[in-house]
Amino acid sequence: MAYGDVWDMWQLAWSDGVTFEAHGRQLWFFLATPILADPEDRHDIARIRMASLGFDGWRDHGWVFPVGWTPGSREWSGCSVLDDDGRTVTIYFTATGRRGGHLTFEQRLFETRGSLDFANGEPVLSGWTPPVESVAADGVYYKVADQAVAPRRGIWAFRDPSFFIDPTDGEEHLLFSGSAGWTDDDLDGVIGVATRTDGRWQLRPPLVEAIGVNSELERPHVIHRDGRYYLFWSSHGRRHAPMLGAPTGLYGMVAERFSGPWRPVNGSGLVAANPVESPFQAYCWWVTAEGAVLSFVDYPGATGHEPPKDPAKRRALFGGTVAPNFHLRFDGETVLPVVTGAPVP
Template sequence: IRNFCGYDPERDFERCLRAHEDAVPSNWTRAQAERIRITPDNVTTEINEPFPRISPDLWIWDMWPLTEKDGSTAVLPGGWRVLFALTAPKSVLPGKRHDVARIGYFYSKNGNDWIQGGTVFPEGDALGSRQWAGSAFVEDDTINFFYTATGRRGESQVTYEQRIALARGRVISDLNGVLFDDWAPHQVILEPDGVLYQTLEQSLSGGIIYAFRDPFFFKDPASGCEYLLFEGNIGGVAGEFDCGPGVPPEARFYTGNIGIALLRNEDFTEWELLPALLQAPCTNQQTERPHLIVNGGRYYLFTDSHQFTFAPGLVPGPGPDGLYGFVAGSLRGNYTPLNGGGLVVTNAPQEPFQAYSWLVLPDFTVLSFIDNFNLQGISIEEVGLLPDEFQFAHFGGTLAPTLQLKIFPNNTTKIVNELGYGVLTLSQTESPKCNQQFCNECDD
């Protein structure tokens, strides 16, 4: 079903660009972050063994479903739902998995029992020395796959440059299962410009961690315009940001933002960088895996962040590893944190690292993976110093229970249910209300 008019870059690019003309990023401020509280409404139950594992031989972590262009879970011929995930062999020490990550896939008829499909790209096709998170949608039988190409192919030592890449291929699906084939050569489609978004080089003067990654495809139902969201840092040399008086000087190295780029051609290869949707200067360095859901005319912007990436000096302390959310009245509206500080989902306080990389779907179910569980108070830094056996035994590397979130009109949220481990619902985007003016303009 075609709910809204197609985006034709030839016809629509200028109109879509104009909507961002004087746009400035919303701010996630220190004062807002100081309102973060762990409450019964945002905390999940403790995870412990035994739990089901999606793969016998692979660790999996960041995950995302194959969707339709509007963000709904795709159901392929044969009745299959598909879930992508970053993967590494189980022989790899959990902390080293990021250095060898490959994108794998699983498919299922009920969104609960998963069949392992293998790696998505033939070895040697993908850009980067490893692949990090992204998103993918299917249109007819073409898959448009956006991912993070980290480092450079063939490098002998891992490096941390991150570029956003596109792969387009064909989906083959029938009663027997799902395959991907006919991949066109992968292309780099977005790199930081150093002005809106920091380059790796600019980051080298200091700071704790760098990002230009995690592309998320988004079609705005109000305008038809098509975008990629991604995790970035504010452009400029690290450490030059002025946090103003009364803020610890080291906070100037914390400049996470949620970037956005507008599609410029019909092949998905050309994109225009736009001012970030949200930035967290002097508040937080990391806004990972940003994603947007439109519901009831409101724009819910979610991101994952870590305790260690909050800027120093926040009172009563840094926020926990968690899913953070913001709401605005339109794509370029002023995003304000849900629940006052932004915290929407976090781990049981006694096991603060048991799950991560939460991804909210259009029906407000939330996927995540089991990270370091049953640490019994051992800090995440200490874990890295413990014997390999301990590290292997306390890493989940599989899907956590899917959560059901509810959002109330006063911009508070509550985890209302926990479903099974790794359950992927049919999650449909609410039928978009077509912008009349725009719809009258188009001829299809």
């Protein structure tokens, strides 16, 4: 990648989850910023940027949306879906804060549609429709994530929309990272879901609850493989209950139906983790329908329970680029990494 710091990523996929490819390249979307003195400040100005991946590596293709066009003060993670016409792209994303307002940690789910074209083999996105709020938190199943200041225990969540169409019945679902609306427990993480009914997204009860266990189940997404449903998410070790000693890693569950019941893969739910000696090595693993896994280089070499407190040390350690990829081997309830080091295609 030739641009600044990049992190949370997702690919352009057909509605069935299969990764789109054209001219020998896949299209990927990242959160991105210029290189800042303190990499933790990136969350306050993040925007979505597009890149492509082929056997010759990465190419940068610039910002997805015009400056100041989306309804938040910054853009956080989502997903990108290509219609069957091969041209219409829907991007689901998190609008964080309010455009032109004070910095807050309010999170809302939005979607917009545009057109994908190619000019001399280079992808071009244009013609975005005005962003529409997909679905709003109800305060019952899901807390309204409207905090002005980030508490030490972590902010509430209503973010990271991910589209999934169930191949067995054609129902369309939107997964997201949420905070349970019915508890005051600091460990209130859930994986939320909305289902499209009569053309509108309708909130449903969470697919997975982690009350008393974890406060952040981030970037949830489902793939359908070998007749089973696999649900994946990422979580920081420090967001788990301390007595668990759970690592920062990629976690997952499996079910025979989208509605569940969901069972932890590998017995524990852990699919891949950072090494003990480098607990912040990578983060935000994204699993494609083909079983490829991408993440970003976070703070390799950092130790302890938190990233370094000194901004200069954080800057010196922060990767802000794509981590080495790997693939997963699926065997029913067992999902294990297979390291390849080769480009994803």
